Amino acid sequence: MMxxxxxxxxxVSIREFTASKQIGFFEALKQPRFSGQLILTGxxxxxxxxxxxxxxxxxxxxxxxPVRRWRRNLSAYFPQLTPxxxxxxxxxxxxxxxxxxxxxxxxxxxxxxxxxxxxxxxRMIRNTIVELLFDITQLMEMSCELKPDDLLSTRLVxxxxxxxxxxxxxxxxxxxxxxxxxRSPNFAPxxxxxEQLQQRTSPQVYQTLKQLLDGQQTLRDLAVRMKRDVLTVTxxxxxxxxxxxxxLISIPDLPPPITPPPTGEIQPEAPIPGPxxxxxxxxxxxxxxxxxxxxxxxxxxxxxxxxxxxIAILLARKPELIFLDLVMPNANxxxxxxxLRKMTFFKNTPIIILTGNDGLVDRVRAKMVGSSDFISKPVxxxxxxxxxxxxxxxxxxx
Numbered sequence: 001m002m003x004x005x006x007x008x009x010x011x012v013s014i015r016e017f018t019a020s021k022q023i024g025f026f027e028a029l030k031q032p033r034f035s036g037q038l039i040l041t042g043x044x045x046x047x048x049x050x051x052x053x054x055x056x057x058x059x060x061x062x063x064x065x066p067v068r069r070w071r072r073n074l075s076a077y078f079p080q081l082t083p084x085x086x087x088x089x090x091x092x093x094x095x096x097x098x099x100x101x102x103x104x105x106x107x108x109x110x111x112x113x114x115x116x117x118x119x120x121x122x123r124m125i126r127n128t129i130v131e132l133l134f135d136i137t138q139l140m141e142m143s144c145e146l147k148p149d150d151l152l153s154t155r156l157v158x159x160x161x162x163x164x165x166x167x168x169x170x171x172x173x174x175x176x177x178x179x180x181x182x183r184s185p186n187f188a189p190x191x192x193x194x195e196q197l198q199q200r201t202s203p204q205v206y207q208t209l210k211q212l213l214d215g216q217q218t219l220r221d222l223a224v225r226m227k228r229d230v231l232t233v234t235x236x237x238x239x240x241x242x243x244x245x246x247x248l249i250s251i252p253d254l255p256p257p258i259t260p261p262p263t264g265e266i267q268p269e270a271p272i273p274g275p276x277x278x279x280x281x282x283x284x285x286x287x288x289x290x291x292x293x294x295x296x297x298x299x300x301x302x303x304x305x306x307x308x309x310x311i312a313i314l315l316a317r318k319p320e321l322i323f324l325d326l327v328m329p330n331a332n333x334x335x336x337x338x339x340l341r342k343m344t345f346f347k348n349t350p351i352i353i354l355t356g357n358d359g360l361v362d363r364v365r366a367k368m369v370g371s372s373d374f375i376s377k378p379v380x381x382x383x384x385x386x387x388x389x390x391x392x393x394x395x396x397x398x
Contacts, residue, residue, distance in 0.1 A: 017142040019169040022133065025144070026161030030055030036148040042139050044296065048132055051101065051151065056158040059104045060129045065186055067254045068218065069131060070103045076224045077124040078116055085115070086257055100151050102256075108154045122157035126164060131220070133168040134175075138184060138288070171231075178235050181284030182291055182303045185230045187248035189222070189237055190215030193316070197245040213237075215249060242309055244302075244316035275392060276300040278319035280310045280336065281354065282328040286377070290323060293381045299388070307331035311339060318345065321388055324371075326355035334369045341370035350391035354379070 014021060017040075029038070029052060038050040040062075048062035063069070074081055089106050107124070110116045136142060175181055191197055191213050198206045212222055219237075223230040240246040277299050279290040287303030294301045302317055304310050307328045314322065322340070326333040333353050340346040350372040366374050372391055375383055 012144045014142050014144060017136060017139070019137065019165050019172075022137075022165050023162055026055070026057075026165070029146075034146065034148070036146060037151070039145045039147065040136060041143040041145070042136075043141050043292065048136060049101070050129075050132075051104070053152075053155055053158060057129060057161055057164070058152055058155055058158060059101065059125055060132045061101060061103055063132060063135050063186075064250075065218065065253045066103070067256050068221065069128065071254060072221055072224050073124050073128055077120060077127075078110075081110070081115070090257055104152060104156075108156060111156060118156055122159075125157055126159055126167075129159060129164045130168050130171065133165060134171055135184070135186065137168060137172050138181070174231055176284060178231060178238075179284055179305045180231075180234055180238065182287035182305070183234065183241075183248055185219045185223075185234065186250075188215050188218045188251045189213045189241070189246050189248055191245065192247045193243075193245040196243075196316075197240060200240075200243075200245070209240075209246075213246060216251065218251065219248075242304065242306065242313050244313060274299040275320040276302065276317060277321050277323070277388065278302045278304060278314060278317065279323040279354075280304045280307060280328075280333075281323070281325040282307060283325075286325070286354075289379065290384065293379070293384050294388075296381075297385055307336060310336055314340070314346070315343075319349070321350045321352070321391060322346075323352045323354055323384075326353055326366075333371075334365060337366070337371050338369040352387055352391070 014025075017025075033054040035053050036051075038052060040048040040050070042048075046062070046064055048060065050060045051058045061070075074086075086106070089109050090102070093102070093105055093109060107116070107121045111118050111121050172181075175185075189212075191210065194210070197209065201209065212225075217225065219234050220230050223233045226233060237246055241248060274297070277290075277294050279287050279301070281287055281290075281303070282305055284303075284305055287305060291301045291303055302313070302319060304313050307325075308330055310331075324333045324337055333355070337351050337353070340349070340351060351370065353366040353371045353374045354377060355374070356377045373387055375387060
């Protein structure tokens with residue numbers, strides 16, 4: 001990936017940027033005592049900027065919600081800072097400093113003015129880096145680029161990558177163990193079936209959920225607001241999400257407190273979401289892979305990791321096409337497919353069997369229980385999208 005003496009500055013693609021690969025990557029940056037920017041780019045063009053000094057991390061920003069993350073962490077670590085104080089600080093920084101990582105420049109200014117301590121700033125910076133690494137770990141592929149420079153001259157803290165990666169790995173393993181690895185803490189919960197949710201909860205719980213789940217706050221935002229960890233908040237909402245009473249949606253970042261220069265470009269209208277596609281698979285990684293493929297192609301997606309609750313969730317959400325794993329604990333694809341075909345609503349819904357075994361017997365049996373098609377794992381985007389177009393077009397014609 002890079003030489004022992006000096007790093008490469010051309011972009012390098014890394015598949016499955018796991019904790020061990022992250023540690024190896026940052027360790028390699030220590031050897032040449034690299035100072036500058038590490039720019040990571042995700043498969044959808046998301047960018048993260050890590051600022052390093054002699055191979056250690058000074059600050060990190062980027063991703064899909066840099067402003068939202070910054071404001072959330074300010075609220076958690078420095079509740080005494082008001083919007084007015086933020087605007088005053090920005091005005092005193094000047095245009096040149098604002099252009100280079102304004103979030104970090106503000107922290108430096110507040111430390112200098114003794115409005116916050118260096119230790120407080122360091123805690124916020126470490127938590128920010130852990131959040132970023134969590135989002136990066138959740139992706140399948142990453143492109144890395146190095147730019148040598150010394151843009152951030154003030155060094156509030158120098159963070160060893162191994163420490164924050166270890167903390168991120170603990171959070172990621174707990175997220176996986178809760179079977180929510182296919183869901184991002186950057187998603188925002190919103191109530192989709194208020195009447196059914198009200199029937200399943202007490203009046204007090206429903207009013208609380210109605211107030212909190214407005215589709216304007218991410219799971220991480222809610223965790224800070226409720227003073228709980230994001231795993232606990234997400235796990236508590238999971239039963240409602242799986243039943244389709246609550247949905248996790250993508251929301252935009254907050255506007256930055258600085259005014260960007262006008263570009264004169266007309267923003268294109270957001271495309272209309274495509275049909276809802278379901279994937280029933282006990283593997284969170286498989287659901288995550290399918291979600292990336294389908295949402296990139298503008299399909300709506302629902303992943304179901306618990307096969308015993310699959311039919312109830314499908315009845316609530318009514319997807320237009322279903323991908324169904326063949327071998328799962330406590331249930332299998334044959335049984336679920338057979339039950340779905342007995343229901344009027346799913347009689348003609350395309351059901352695509354997923355399996356690691358590409359055998360003739362499996363194909364025959366899958367057809368006997370009413371499956372529409374059959375693809376083997378590991379899946380690829382071209383095959384998945386092709387089979388969706390094929391079967392949804394057939395359904396439209398019929």
